[in-house]
Amino acid sequence: xxxxxxxxxxxxDKRFIGWHMxxxxxxxxIGSLFGPLQTFEHAGWDIYAQPWFQALFKSYYQxxxxxxxxxxxxxxxxxITGFTTFTVIYGLKRRLRYPIxxxxxxxxxxxxxxxxxxxxxxxxxxxxxxxxxxxxxHWLFYVGLTxxxxxxxxxxxxxxxxxxxxRKENPGVxxxxxxxxxxxxxxxxxxxxxxxxxxxxxxxxxxxxxxxKGVDPLLTRTLFWWTGHPLVYxxxxxxxxxxxxxxxxxxxxxxxxxxxxxxAFWLFLVLSVPLGFHHQFVDxxxxxxxxxxxxxxxxSVFLPSMFTLFTVTASLEIGGRARGGKGWLGWIWKLPWGDxxxxxxxxxxxxxxxxxxxGLINASYNIxxxxxxxxxxxxxxxxxxxxxxxxxFMGISFWxxxxxxxxxxxxxxxxxxxxxxWFIGMVIFSNAMHVIGLLGAPRxxxxxxxxxxxxxxxxxxxxxxxGGGILFISVYLYIIIMAVTALSKKVPADEQVEPPVAESLxxxxxxxxxxxxxxxxxxxxxxxxxxxxxxxxxxQLMHMGAxxxxxxxx
Amino acid sequence: xxxxxESLHVDSYERTWIIASIILVxxxxxxxxxxGTMMGIQVPGQVGRVDPNTVAQSGEFAEPGLRELAxxxxxxxxxxxxxxxxxxxxxxxxxxxxxxxxxxSDVQHGFKIQDTNMNVMVxxxxxxxxxxxxxxxxxxxxxxxxxxxxxxxxxxxxxxVTD
Ligand code: HEM
Ligand SMILES: [Cu+2]
Numbered sequence: 001x002x003x004x005x006x007x008x009x010x011x012x013d014k015r016f017i018g019w020h021m022x023x024x025x026x027x028x029x030i031g032s033l034f035g036p037l038q039t040f041e042h043a044g045w046d047i048y049a050q051p052w053f054q055a056l057f058k059s060y061y062q063x064x065x066x067x068x069x070x071x072x073x074x075x076x077x078x079x080i081t082g083f084t085t086f087t088v089i090y091g092l093k094r095r096l097r098y099p100i101x102x103x104x105x106x107x108x109x110x111x112x113x114x115x116x117x118x119x120x121x122x123x124x125x126x127x128x129x130x131x132x133x134x135x136x137x138h139w140l141f142y143v144g145l146t147x148x149x150x151x152x153x154x155x156x157x158x159x160x161x162x163x164x165x166x167r168k169e170n171p172g173v174x175x176x177x178x179x180x181x182x183x184x185x186x187x188x189x190x191x192x193x194x195x196x197x198x199x200x201x202x203x204x205x206x207x208x209x210x211x212x213k214g215v216d217p218l219l220t221r222t223l224f225w226w227t228g229h230p231l232v233y234x235x236x237x238x239x240x241x242x243x244x245x246x247x248x249x250x251x252x253x254x255x256x257x258x259x260x261x262x263x264a265f266w267l268f269l270v271l272s273v274p275l276g277f278h279h280q281f282v283d284x285x286x287x288x289x290x291x292x293x294x295x296x297x298x299x300s301v302f303l304p305s306m307f308t309l310f311t312v313t314a315s316l317e318i319g320g321r322a323r324g325g326k327g328w329l330g331w332i333w334k335l336p337w338g339d340x341x342x343x344x345x346x347x348x349x350x351x352x353x354x355x356x357x358x359g360l361i362n363a364s365y366n367i368x369x370x371x372x373x374x375x376x377x378x379x380x381x382x383x384x385x386x387x388x389x390x391x392x393f394m395g396i397s398f399w400x401x402x403x404x405x406x407x408x409x410x411x412x413x414x415x416x417x418x419x420x421x422w423f424i425g426m427v428i429f430s431n432a433m434h435v436i437g438l439l440g441a442p443r444x445x446x447x448x449x450x451x452x453x454x455x456x457x458x459x460x461x462x463x464x465x466x467g468g469g470i471l472f473i474s475v476y477l478y479i480i481i482m483a484v485t486a487l488s489k490k491v492p493a494d495e496q497v498e499p500p501v502a503e504s505l506x507x508x509x510x511x512x513x514x515x516x517x518x519x520x521x522x523x524x525x526x527x528x529x530x531x532x533x534x535x536x537x538x539x540q541l542m543h544m545g546a547x548x549x550x551x552x553x554x
Numbered sequence: 555x556x557x558x559x560e561s562l563h564v565d566s567y568e569r570t571w572i573i574a575s576i577i578l579v580x581x582x583x584x585x586x587x588x589x590g591t592m593m594g595i596q597v598p599g600q601v602g603r604v605d606p607n608t609v610a611q612s613g614e615f616a617e618p619g620l621r622e623l624a625x626x627x628x629x630x631x632x633x634x635x636x637x638x639x640x641x642x643x644x645x646x647x648x649x650x651x652x653x654x655x656x657x658x659s660d661v662q663h664g665f666k667i668q669d670t671n672m673n674v675m676v677x678x679x680x681x682x683x684x685x686x687x688x689x690x691x692x693x694x695x696x697x698x699x700x701x702x703x704x705x706x707x708x709x710x711x712x713x714x715v716t717d
Binding site for chain 1: 561562563567568572575576579583586589593598600601636660661662666671673675680681695697701702703704706708
C-alpha cells in the first residue's frame with residue numbers, strides 16, 4: 001500500500017481502542033495469577049492452603065473459575081473487540097458510522113464484567129467458566145456474562161453499520177482484507193453465541209432467579225458447546241488476521257494469496273459452529289451417529305487451517321528471501337527475530353502447530369476416550385488459546401499499544417526475553433500436562449490433594465510447576481512492559497509507530513467477487529447449523545427432563 | 555470496477571498443498587470411521603433417562619453394585635454423588651466383562667477407570683454405559699474427572715481384578 005493511502009486515526013478512536021486494551025490486560029493480570037498457582041499446587045506447593053491466601057480466595061476452584069473466566073473469556077473478548085475496532089477503522093479508512101452504537105456496546109461489556117466479577121470474587125459463583133448445570137451460581141454471574149456477550153454483539157452491529165456505509169461509498173471495491181476478516185469473525189461470533197444466549201436467558205437465569213424449578217443438564221451442556229467450540233475460533237481468527245494481513249509486512253514480505261486467505265475465512269464462518277458435539281463425545285444421551293457427524297465436520301475445519309499454514313508460511317518466505325535468506329529453510333533465520341512483535345507471533349505459530357496436532361487427536365471420536373477431561377486437555381489448549389492467540393495478541397499489542405497511545409514500546413529487548421520465556425515455559429508446562437494426562441491425571445483437580453495420584457508422577461508434576469513458574473515471570477513482565485509503555489512520555493510525531501499493513505502479491509481487485517459477497521455464505525452457514533444441530537436440539541427439547549434443582553457444592 | 559475474472563487464481567504449489575490437505579482429511583475420515591465402528595471401542599450413546607431426584611430411592615440405582623449375569627459377565631450400577639461413588643469398590647475375577655451403568659443424583663461428575671477405555675461424563679438424568687473387559691489382574695482406580703465441588707479431588711473408588 002502506498003504512502004498516499006495512509007490513514008490518520010482520530011484521537012478519540014484511539015482512546016476507545018485503548019480502553020479495550022486496558023481492560024483486557026487488567027483482566028489478564030488478575031486471571032494469570034491463578035494459572036501459576038495451580039501449577040505450584042500440582043508440584044506440591046499449595047498456596048491455596050495458606051491462611052492469608054484463604055482470606056482472599058476460598059479454594060483452588062475459586063481460583064480456577066477466575067482463571068478461566070478472566071483469561072479465556074474477558075482478556076480475549078475485550079482484546080478482540082478492541083483489535084477488531086482497529087481493523088475496521090484502519091482497514092476501511094473511515095470513522096465508525098455510528099460511534100454511539102459501539103460505545104453502548106462497550107459500556108455494556110464493562111457493566112457486565114463488573115456484575116460478573118462481584119459474585120466471582122465473593123465465592124458465590126465457583127462453577128468454573130463452563131458453569132455446568134445443575135451447579136448453580138448466583139444470578140448476578142449469569143447476568144454479567146450475558147451483558148458481556150450482548151455488549152460484544154452491539155459492538156459488532158457498530159462494525160456492520162460502518163462496513164455497510166463503506167460498501168455504499170466504494171461500490172465494486174474488494175473489502176480490505178483486515179476489515180473483512182475482523183467483521184467476519186464478529187459475524188461468526190454472533191452465530192456461535194446464540195447457543196449460550198439461549199442457555200442463559202431461557203434456562204439458567206430464570207432458574208437462578210427462582211422462576212423455574214429445574215433445568216436439563218444435557219440440554220444446557222449442548223447449548224453451551226454450541227458456543228464453546230466456535231469460541232476457540234473467535235480467539236484464533238484475530239491471530240490469523242494478524243498473521244495474514246500484518247505479519248508479512250513486519251517481516252518484509254507480502255501476502256501470498258488474498259483469495260485463498262478469504263476462502264479460508266469463509267470456510268471458518270461456515271464450519272466453526274456446527275461441530276460442538278466433539279466436546280460431548282463421552283456424554284450419555286447424545287446418539288453416537290450425531291457424534292460421528294460432528295467428528296467429520298471437525299476434521300473439515302482442519303482444511304482452512306491447513307490453507308492458513310501454507311499461505312502464512314509462503315508470505316513469510318517472501319520476506320525471508322527478500323532479506324537474503326537462501327535454501328529451503330535458510331530464509332527462516334533471516335526473518336527479523338529480534339523484533340519482539342514478530343518473534344511473539346512466529347513462536348505462537350510454532351506452538352500452534354503442536355496444538356493443532358493435539359486437536360486432531362481430541363477430535364478423533366473414540367480416541368477421545370483416552371484424553372477426555374484429563375490434564376492433556378488444558379495441556380492442549382494452552383498451546384492454542386493461551387499461546388497461538390494470547391502470544392499473538394501480546395505481539396500485536398507491542399505495536400498497537402504504542403500506536404494508540406503515541407508512545408514507544410518500553411525496552412523491546414526485554415519484550416523479546418518475555419516472549420521467549422513464554423515459549424520455553426509453555427513447552428515445559430504443556431508437555432508435562434500432556435504426558436500426565438495420558439497417564440490418567442484428571443483436569444480441574446488439585447492433583448497435590450488427590451489421593452489416587454501415584455508417587456511416580458511427581459517428576460511430571462514438578463515440571464508442570466517449573467513451566468508455570470517461567471510463565472508467571474513472563475506474563476508479569478508483559479504487564480509491566482505494557483504499563484510502563486502506556487505511562488511513558490509521548491514521542492514526537494515522526495517517531496510514531498505505524499501499523500503494519502501487508503501488501504498482497506496480487507492486486508486484491510483480482511480476487512473473484514464471490515469471495516467478497518456475504519449472503520450465500522451466511523445461508524450455507526445457517527443451513528449447515530440447522531442440519532448438524534437441529535434434530536438433536538429438537539429431540540432434547542422434546543424429552544427435556546427439567547428436574548434438577550440447583551446445587552451449591554463449594 | 556468488478557473484475558471479470560471470477561475464477562480463483564491458484565498457484566501450482568498451492569494447488570498441490572490443497573489437494574494433499576483434502577486427501578489427508580479424507581484419510582482421517584476413513585480412519586475414524588474404521589476406529590469408531592469396527593474395532594469395538596465404543597463411546598456412550600443413548601441408554602435412557604432417569605429422574606435424578608428419585609434415582610437413589612427407587613429403581614436399579616437404589617442398590618448400586620455388581621450383578622453377575624452369566625459366568626464372567628457382569629453388570630455394575632454406579633451412583634455418583636458429591637463426593638463419592640457408590641459402590642466404592644468392585645471386585646471381579648480376571649477376564650470378566652463388565653457393563654457399567656453410571657448416573658448422578660446431584661451435579662455432573664466424570665467416571666474414568668484408569669488404564670481402560672472407560673471414560674464417560676456422568677450427567678444427572680442420563681445413564682452412561684460402556685462395556686469393559688478386564689484381562690489383567692490388579693487394581694484399577696476409578697476417579698471423578700469433572701469438577702463437582704469442594705470434595706472433587708478426593709472422589710474415587712476402585713475395581714479390583716483378582717487372579
Ligand atoms: C500464566 C500462565 C498460565 C499458567 C501457568 C496456566 C496454568 C493453568 C493450569 C495448570 C490449568 C489447569 C488447572 C486444572 O485443570 O486443574 C489451567 C486451566 C486453564 N487455563 Fe491456564 N494458565 C496460564 C495462562 C492462561 C491463559 C493466558 C489463558 C487464556 C487466555 C488460560 C486459560 C485457561 C483455561 C480456559 C483453563 C481451564 C479452566 C477450567 O478447567 O475451568 N490460561 N491453566
Ligand atoms: Cu465428582
